[in-house]
Amino acid sequence: MELITQFFAALYELSNAMAPYILFGLAFAGVLHELVPETLVTKHLGKESIGSVIKSTIFGIPLPVCSCGVIPLATSIKKSGASKGATLSFLISTPITGIDSILATYGMFGWVFTIYRVITSMFIAMAAGILTNIYDKEIIEDVQEEHENSCCANTCSSTSEVEQKFSFSKAMNYAFVTLLGDIAKPLFWGLLIGALITIVIPQNLSDILVEYSWVSYLIAIAIAVPMYVCATASLPIAAALMLSGVSAGAAFVFLSAGPATNTVTIGVVKKMLGTTSLYIYLGTIVFGSVLFGLGLDFIFDINSIDAASLIHMQEEAGLLEILSSIVLWGFMLFFIIKPYFKKLP
Template identity: 45%
Template structure:
């Protein structure tokens, strides 16, 4: 019985620590969605230049998109002609440095860790894009070099070789993308702000968030510190174990925070938590399969290996520089809870259970309606 009580105490402790920041972050995300034009990103990422990578990274920072919904957007950008490097940079920076994720990171780990996470994520995103575009240009050069003997020295060779250079495809008029080709200026709508924030975005992340909170509370409650400290004693070993655990795990940037907090309560270093929070959202099994299908095997190797290496480097740097800094803020939250915090926690819980129970009741109602129709059809016979 004491374990159950402790589990729920830890569960609500995690919710109280992040609820106000998530609710406010989602609101900002909804406002940004109204202010940023729908085609603003796709218009600026069409070349293989360094500028397109930096733009993709910067554009991804404020955009109101979580780890769950960034994948279809990245696919759309690629179809509209964005370079491989720009797409990869966008995939990394967007979910990790979203408004809701930044505020939730601050709620758990404080200002220094949050700034470090944002800046290092930007560097990682740019580095992945630069490596990808460099290798892409090298492979194109090799193709051209190997094809030269096949052509004569006439003026037709240049034209033939140009056909091997990938060109961006303009699919803005393609109805399959679900976007309007007209550049209509959208009017600001408060209703759409709340609808996007607390319906579209929250529904996207609710399952991952719920599971993340459960796992965080479970790790804190049921794993004895004596056992977990054995793993966390060896700092370098911890880095690699956490990296291997995080890479295939499908969790969004915000939902991974309570799990990282639980690991730190058990004695894990802040640098290892950084590795988990960087590699987890950026390299899930789902994201890796999409990168492989969309960009190819070489791009996937570049994507995963660069993220893994730089995550380890930045994790080690954080522990080396800030090893004596107290990062985790959870110990003080229970005493400092305000009415606003408690209200945000209640609202977030209500929204979570609402969106988690909707599929169950909708299936049940559809079954009932189908049974009714069947009954009515049988009675007619």
């Protein structure tokens, strides 16, 4: 009974810490989606140059698209003439961050960790794109993916060339129906797993992971690469790991590698860009995540910073946090239960 009480207490704290930033980030993401046409993205990424890679990375950083939702958009960009490097950098930078995830990261970990996460994701994405343009120049026939079979078939982005005026209702519909509907399930499980990790990981395991940080890095990579977890949903899991004694660097590895890869995206990269690009894609993400994770731990060590102290979770949440948490959970449960009602006669 005590464990159940501790679980719901941890879940309550995680939800209250993240909910206001997630909701505000979703609203901002909806506005951004309406203001930035996809045609603006596609026409700047055609050359096999460092410039096109940098542009694709910058385009991808704020876009609120998950690692599965980026597949059709990346396919469209590639078919519109984007280079392999630009396409790959876009595939990496877009799901690692997003305006909703950036704000949620700030709300939970503070601005230093947030800036570090954004900047390092840019370096990883640009490195992958540049290496691809250098070492993978062969021409491979583009293959249109069967998006109806992907995990985000109902939320794929449109590539319509028609210019439309800004619509607030469409922006909010995209934010709280399309986008939140897309991340509701992984966010739900992310919160539950995060709360569970907080109370379940035994102290002796935490001591081992603290003393042998390389073990926690290997575990983070092994879990993150094949797993589908969006950038926002990965935050409570990372926070729980840090609260359990895992280093900030290992948690960063999970936050970086998890959203950028999953089994679906791996298959698409191989089919769309080829085996060489796939190796560069996986190698850059794994190596870059571990390298910057080590860098984060080094910074914490020389400044004697406790990783757990970064996490902003107030014991007594305010009215705004509680209401935001109720709204967020209401939306999540609605989108999780909704498919089952469609199956009823």
